[in-house]
Amino acid sequence: MQPLRIGVIGAGAMGSAHVRTITNDVPAARVTAVFDPDPERAGRAADPVRARAFADAGELIGHPDVDAVVIASPDVTHAGLARACIAAGRPVLCEKPLAVTASDAYSVVEAELSAGKRLLQVGFMRRYDPGFVDLRRTVTDGRIGDVRLVHAVHRNATNATSTDDAGLVTGSMVHELDLIPWLVGSQLTAIRVESPVREGFRDPQLATLWTGNGVMASVEVFVNAGYGYDVRCECVGTLGTVALATASPVSSRIAGVEGRAVRSDFVAHFAEAYRIELGRWAGSVLATDVTGPSAWDGYVAQVAAEAGVASLRSGAIEAVEPGLRPPLYGHGPDGGPGHGRSSTA
Amino acid sequence: MQPLRIGVIGAGAMGSAHVRTITNDVPAARVTAVFDPDPERAGRAADPVRARAFADAGELIGHPDVDAVVIASPDVTHAGLARACIAAGRPVLCEKPLAVTASDAYSVVEAELSAGKRLLQVGFMRRYDPGFVDLRRTVTDGRIGDVRLVHAVHRNATNATSTDDAGLVTGSMVHELDLIPWLVGSQLTAIRVESPVREGFRDPQLATLWTGNGVMASVEVFVNAGYGYDVRCECVGTLGTVALATASPVSSRIAGVEGRAVRSDFVAHFAEAYRIELGRWAGSVLATDVTGPSAWDGYVAQVAAEAGVASLRSGAIEAVEPGLRPPLYGHGPDGGPGHGRSSTA
Amino acid sequence: MQPLRIGVIGAGAMGSAHVRTITNDVPAARVTAVFDPDPERAGRAADPVRARAFADAGELIGHPDVDAVVIASPDVTHAGLARACIAAGRPVLCEKPLAVTASDAYSVVEAELSAGKRLLQVGFMRRYDPGFVDLRRTVTDGRIGDVRLVHAVHRNATNATSTDDAGLVTGSMVHELDLIPWLVGSQLTAIRVESPVREGFRDPQLATLWTGNGVMASVEVFVNAGYGYDVRCECVGTLGTVALATASPVSSRIAGVEGRAVRSDFVAHFAEAYRIELGRWAGSVLATDVTGPSAWDGYVAQVAAEAGVASLRSGAIEAVEPGLRPPLYGHGPDGGPGHGRSSTA
Amino acid sequence: MQPLRIGVIGAGAMGSAHVRTITNDVPAARVTAVFDPDPERAGRAADPVRARAFADAGELIGHPDVDAVVIASPDVTHAGLARACIAAGRPVLCEKPLAVTASDAYSVVEAELSAGKRLLQVGFMRRYDPGFVDLRRTVTDGRIGDVRLVHAVHRNATNATSTDDAGLVTGSMVHELDLIPWLVGSQLTAIRVESPVREGFRDPQLATLWTGNGVMASVEVFVNAGYGYDVRCECVGTLGTVALATASPVSSRIAGVEGRAVRSDFVAHFAEAYRIELGRWAGSVLATDVTGPSAWDGYVAQVAAEAGVASLRSGAIEAVEPGLRPPLYGHGPDGGPGHGRSSTA
Structure with missing residues (x-):
């Protein structure tokens, strides 16, 4: 079977990492095209893998040498590019968030509904x-x-991306907003986001989530945690608990301290998740059967994130109400209407 | 110096454990008297240490062979016995909670204010x-x-003590309500207690606390956690975090699992804390300088617990308003009015 | 660049795993040929990846659709197949051990010396x-x-492979015999192998190793350790120590135990090492620059293993004397004669 | 019951620590006498606990206000003082080592045999x-x-006590020489001590021990390990393993490292062991039934240590042959002749 020919849109840190991961670790795919508005940056990513650098994203999407697209451009461009891929019938892996507003995310859902089939997977790599x-x-x-x-923690050493504190919800916490329903098998129904910092850039944030099957979750997001990148999660049940364990492969004993290194960024921390995500996605595209996190999942996470931002402003519990899940997207985690194949890895 | 002669009121699990700990591990003290309404139980605790079993708590408090009193009887009797000790001028270590209502706890504070000196320490052993x-x-x-x-967790394998869910706040969470202000150096100002269980016996509970110096804390109390007794706490700061570590002295690798034993109850878990608490208390009484957790600390924790119970019922954030700290109790954790010696171990 | 076309010799557990890993995780290579004396087994490995099943190993080695060979057949066949590959000018990754005797291993070294270039890498995957x-x-x-x-531990749940106890040295400990010199940067000079079990199948074994730069190592090999597969290693220096950490990604708290799963076999334990090994090897073959663990490394480990078996029988310390490293193999770990590129990943 | 009145011989670091531990943590005993050749040092230890400082050890041993003696003076004085205590009929806890030669240690055994009863306990505190x-x-x-x-490790940050490398065996490793037989229930039969350092002060040392029931043990002693004080031990059985776990009560995440503090010295590391040892010893003396590690245990450990020193010099395995266990000392760990009460805590 011929490897999947992939066009990557966006040659920043995330896009370049995807180019390298596909090239080095995903036999089922190769990168044939790269677009970035900065031609030099596009070339730096494309040249080492003998891909073609495009000057126009639309041209890349429509080119016959591109079987599928990865969107890793700035967040604000995601929804438009995703709709363009769907319109062109191109399978697409879109980095999270699917869009910067819920309504924009829903426009992608509508595009798929019009196309009558799933073409898009959202880059919620933690599911892998x-x-x-x-x-x-x-x-x-x-x-x-x-x-x-569920108790979840999500920390960065220093704030690299968010310019205002709503970005902690829409850019960082959105991972937990997708993941916790997936973990416990039920949709979010409500969210509250608070912070010990009452004014200005409100970081850290402490969110409380409620799901349809009666689970409460506490979620800490702290983008200036100082010491490193850290993700933790514990599920507490009636018979016991299970939690992510520390991941460092070695421990040292030096100068009075038994220590393990904490990773400094999410690319290193989730390297294996990205590799598995890209490999599975390529495989599913080749099988013409996209099954990973869907446009609907991306939309629902965005709805929850917007409710979270509203709660951060209002101080109140806000309902998470995405509306009815279209049949195209199969069962939801609660097994609601719209039967079909589950959208889970 | 002669060892402190101690009368223990209550010969149940806690009282008997105190008799053993004082006898085996506290050179500065010995148990000379035990009261329990059940004479057989009193004898079982008193006889092995050659203490006298009393048939009346008041008689024990006033007896010339008793220099100081430990109250380990049912919660509902604490405040009355504490007031009796203070009236008799007897130094007293009263198990938590100081009282079953905040107003009753305040009556103990008033008794000390009348006496004009501190005679009482509350058994918040975790501070040791x-x-x-x-x-x-x-x-x-x-x-x-x-x-x-701050993230705190407080779990029991099975519910041994609480007959209604308010007891999770007043009997279990009260430890965290005392401890978190002590850890972060500031009083509680507000509390909210929620549960994923909406009806009946609401367990687990997830509380959110606010302190005067801008810290938020999440506190899980779960008295039917199934797997064992567990206490965890992490403080998250702007430079890093610090957390309680797993305490088991050995780990085994058997049948596919690398495991450490989880303790089954708080007496075993906090054995060293009780030993240090009793030793320090005996030393402070002999030095006529009671400095451990005070009646005011016990009262404030009770105020917070009542606000917590109110929140569990109302669903709202409830203010924690103990009123002004009397000068007898020195600086509070925030260094407020009423100067004097800090009431901290 | 066209992917490397690989022929896999041997379709047992190891060979089949290599077929899957190359197919799923190594973009630079694909499996085009499989040989196994059992045609059914060859077909089961070859068919899902559309490779051709060969009835003769020599035919596979010489076939124009095979660019490079992986040898994963029974140990006794390794050296002969390796020599055949070298004679045919085929780059080859040979599973450890390179041969079942040191002299047979040396015959492979001689074949490469005759060829005048390195074509062979030994499958010491732990280096990756x-x-x-x-x-x-x-x-x-x-x-x-x-x-x-250095303190090393190497345990299996149950003995799957060794029929006599010399096999613990040549089949299992051979990994440590290769790895410890690589870790500390110096060749083995002597070995002693003992066992608490004096007669019959002597398992566990406790070896002591000496290196040229003054390091001593203790190595436990235990192939009936009961609880699972486990590999540990600690290096102890004059300023501190560093050790492999426990690898399980989650920990649970259930029924009085805080536990982490121990893996059951080396394929799962070293899955990532195999993936990286195969990827790097394919890359180096495509660059016509084989640089991983060499035939010389395989020969030296075999010399050490034979000394180890001799020691197990004699009870004495046995010298490890592989002779002079040929220039083709570059610097040794001690940087001795025969300069060239280091043979390290 | 009156507390046991204890005279402490030696007011250095160890003796002073014992004075404090008895005073603060052992209700069944109090220190009434202290001897040290340096009167100022004796006073510094004695005065805070209102004990009498003696100018002569013999006078202390014989004084009517002394019920029992703790020997914490320099090693070379242990055996003589122990014999003096036995001659005076005084129960005595003698710090390890019991003597600096096996024959001197045996003279203490003979003194007890003459006395016809056990009066001495050796300070192998790790058993507690x-x-x-x-x-x-x-x-x-x-x-x-x-x-x-069994794999044991015993490290100090820097060498505080040993002036020549034989002292690593007789002063440090002697703990493992006592402990491992106690752990596995069988006497040592042979020992070999080696070092990667071939000349001068040979540190670290790697010993191999053999017991009568077929266990082999590796023991590392390293008194210049740099990073801190560390004691580890793993027992490996046919069904699984069990090991000492890391003991630090908290872990922090600061500046890219998740770390736990390593203790700096053995007094802090074994504080609880010393407390329990002294408490149990006082209790056993009051019950006129000394049952802890015996003079025989001290003698046997010394025999093993001397064999270890001989091995360090000879490079050979040396037999450990203490001779027949006298009936006074009850069963040995193997349950040999000389029945009576087991000498184990």
């Missing part, structure tokens, strides 16, 4: 992380009984 | 636990910067 | 394991000072 | 450490099957 996969399996197997609580 | 002491030292030393968040 | 790589980097960086001791 | 007690219980319960190997 071995730790989270193991966590979910332990929960699903019933080994900890019925889940009552 | 090496782990919590180390946690507080790390925070106070500034090694993690300014604290922004 | 992220934990061991991190361990070696910490040592090489000087962070633990000068290494004095 | 909760971690080692838990380790031994796990082994004894059969949970790891039959023990085959």
Whole structure:
């Protein structure tokens, strides 16, 4: 079988990393095209892998040498590019967030509904992380009984991306907003976001989530945590708990301290998750059967994030109400209407 | 110096444990008297240590062979016995909670104010636990910067004591309500208590606390956690975090699992804390200088617990308003009015 | 660039795993040919990846659709097949051990010397394991000072492969015999192998190794350790120590135990090491620059293993004397004669 | 019951620590007498606890206000003082080592045999450490099957005490020489001590021990390990393993490292072991039933240490042959002749 020919849109840190991961670790795919508005940056990513640098994203999407597209451009461009891919019938992996507003995200859903089939996967790579996969399996197997609580932590050493504190919800916490329903098998119904910092850039944030099956979750997002990049999660059930473990492969004993290195950024932390995500996605596209996190999942996370931002402003609990799940997207985590194949890795 | 002669009121699990700990591990004290309404139980605790079993608590408090009193009887009797000790001029270590209502706790404060000196210490033994002491030292030393968040967990395998869910706040969470202000150096100002369980016995509970110096804390109390007794706490600052570590002295690798034992109850878990607490208390009484957790601390924790119960019922954030700290009790954690010696171990 | 077309010899557990790993995780290569004496087994490995099943290993080695060969057949066949590949000018990755005797291993070295260039890499996959790589980097960086001791442990749940106890040295310990010189940067000079079990199948074995730069190592090999597959290693230096950490991605708290799963076999344990090994090897073959563990490394490990078996029988310390390193193989770990490129990943 | 009145011989670091531990943590005893050849040092230890400072050790031993003696003076004085105590009929806790030669240690055994009863306990405090007690219980319960190997590590940050490298065996490793037989229930039969350092002060040392029930043990002693004080031990059985766990009560995440403090010295590390040892000893003396590690245990450890020093010089395995255990000392760990009460805590 010929490898999938992929066009990558955006040659920044994330896009370049995807080019390298596909080239080095995904046999089923190769990068044939790269677009970036900065031609030099496009070339730096394209040349080492003998891909063609495009000067126009639309041209890349429509080019016959491109079987599928990865969108890793600035967030504000995601929804438009995603719709263009769908219009062109191109399978597409779109980095999270799917859009910067819920209504814009819904426009992508509508595009797929018009196309009559799933073409898009959202880049919620944590669903492929071995730790989270193991966590979910332990929960699903019933080994900890019925889940009552989830405690999640999401920290960055320093704030690299968010210019205002709403970005902590829409850019960082959005991972937990997607992941916790996936872990516990039920949609979010409400969210509250608070912070000990009352004015200015409100970081850290402490969110409380409620799901349809009666789970409460506490979520800390702290983008100036100082010491490093850190992601933790514990599910608490009626028989026991299960939690992500520390991941460093070695520990040292030097100068009075037994220590393990904490990773400095999410690219290193989730390297294996990205590799598995891209490999599975390429495989599913070749099988013409896109099954990963869907446009609907991206839309629902955006709805939850907007409710979270509203809560950060209002101080109140805000409902998360995405509306009815279209049949195209199969069962939701609660197994609601719109039957079909589950949208889970 | 002659050892302190102690009368223990209550010969149940807690009282008997105190008799053994004083006898085996506290050179500065010995148990000379035990009261329990059940004479057989009183004898079982008193006889092995050659103490006298009393048939009346008041008689024990007033007896010339008793220099100081430990109250370990049912919660509902604490405040009355504490007032009786104060009236008799007897130094007293009263198990938590100081009283079952805040107003009753305040009556103990008033008794001390009338006596014009501190005679009572509340049994918040966690302030003596090496782990919590180390946690507080790390925070106070500034090694993690300014604290922004605290995450606390408090679990029992099965519910042994609480007959209604308010008891999770007043009987279990009260430890965290005392401890978190002590850790971060500031009083509680507000509390909210919620549960994923909406009806009936609402367990687990997830509380949010606010302190005067801008810290938010999440506190999980779960008295039917199934797997064992567990207490965890992480302080999150602007430079890093510090957390209680797993305490088991050995780890085994058997049948596909690398495991450490989880303790089954708080008496085993906090054995060293109780030993240090009793030793320090005996020393402070002999030095006529009671300095541990005060009646005011017990009252304030009760005020917070009542606000917590109110929040569990109302669903709203409830203010924690203990009123002005009397000068007898020195500086509060925020260094407010009423100067004097700090009431901290 | 066209992917490397690989022929895999041997379709047992190891060979089949290599077919899958190359297919799923190594973009630079694809499996085009599989040989196994059992045609059904050859077909089961070849068919899903559209490779051709060969009835003769020599035919596979010489076939124009095969650019390079992976040898994963029974140990006794390794050296002969390796020589055949070298004679045919085929780059080859040969599973460890390179041969079942040191003299047979040396015949492979001689074949390469005759060919005048390196064509063979030995499958010491641990050199690619992220934990061991991190361990070696910490040592090489000087962070633990000068290494004095290494403690290594290598356990299997049950003995799957060794029919007599010499096999613990030649089949299992051979990994440590290769790895420890690589970690500490110096060749083995002597070995002693003992066992607490004096008669019959002598398992576990406790070996002591000496290197040219004054390091002593203790190595436990235990193939009936019962609880699972486990590999541990600690390097002890004059400033500190560094050790492999526990690798399980999650930990659970259930029924009185805080536990992490121990892996059951080496394929799962070293999955990432195999993936990286195969990827790097394919890349180096495409660059016509084979640089991984060499035939010389395989021969030296075999010399050490034979000395180890001799020691197990004699009870004495046995010298490890591989003779002079030919220039083709570059610097040894001690930087001895025969300069050239280092044979290290 | 009146507390045991204890005279402490030696007011250096160890003796002073014992004075403080008895005073603060052992209700059943109090220090009434202190001897040190330096009167100022004696006073510094004696005065705060209102004990009398003696100018002569013999006078202290014989004084009517002294019920029992603790020997914490320089090693070379131990045996003579121990014999003096026995001659005077005084129960005595003698710090390890019991003597600086095996024959001198045996003279203490002979003194007890003449006295016809046990009066002496050797200060092998590790037998009271909760971690080692838990380790031994796990082994004894059969949970790891039959023990085959033990791996022990014993490190100091810097060499504080040993002036020549034989002292690593007689002063440090002597703890493991006592402990490992106690853990696995069988006497040492042979020992070999080696070092990667071939000349001068040979540190670290790597010893191999053999016991009568077929266990082999590797023991590392390293008194210049740089990073801190560290004691580790793993018992490897046919069903699993059990090991001491890291003991720090908190862990921090600061500046890219998740770390736990390593203790700096053995007094801090074994504080709880010393407390329990002294408490149990006082209790056993009051019950006129000395049962802890015996003079025989001290003698046997010394025999093993001398064999270890001989091995360090000879390079050979040296037999450990203490001779027949006198009936006074009850069963040995193997349950040999000389029945009576087991000499184990």
